[in-house]
Structures are given as C-alpha cells and as structure tokens.
Amino acid sequence: MRAAAQTRDWMYSGDEAIAEFAAMTGIPPEQARITRDKFYPRSNLTLARLSGLDDAMKDAVAARFLAEPLRQDQLDELFRFYLKN
DSSP: OOHHHHHHHTTTSSSHHHHHHHHHHHHHHHHHHHHHHHHOOOGGGGSOOOOOOOHHHHHHHHSOOOSSSSOOOHHHHHHTTTOOO
16 A cells, blocks of 8 residues: 555656656657546545445446455455555
8 A cells, every 4th residue: 555655646746757657658748647637636546535345346246256245354354454554
C-alpha cells in the first residue's frame, strides 16, 4: 500500500511522470497530461477509500469466482493490512 501511495504521489508531483508516460506510450507530453488528468484524476486513486464491496462480491458469486460472499472473518483477513501505513 505504501508503494502504491508513493507512486500515486510521484504521478502528480511534477512533469517527470508525464514524460515517462508519454515516452512509454509514444504520445506527446501534453496528451499524456490530459489523459492522466481526465481519466486518472488523483481523487479517484485514493487508497484509503473502499466502497462497493457488497456489489463486487455479488458479481464474483455470479461469475463463479466465489462460491458465496466472504464472511466477516474472511474480509478481516483480506483487508488486515489495507489501512496500515
């Protein structure tokens, strides 16, 4: 989680990430900036926010990725490191 947060911070801290993204994708830097800002706004990449879990589990059961929704003890184990920094 810490590495993901550091990467997100780097993505929005200056032009270095824009230059890297532009080089990696072969697009002009301004287009890379527009892509980042329009499709990956920083507020959408907040790691401490968790929502839609019930719907995700329903989808997982329907798609047969899960036999049944996870119990609370299973959720606790799954997310035990989620909010630790």
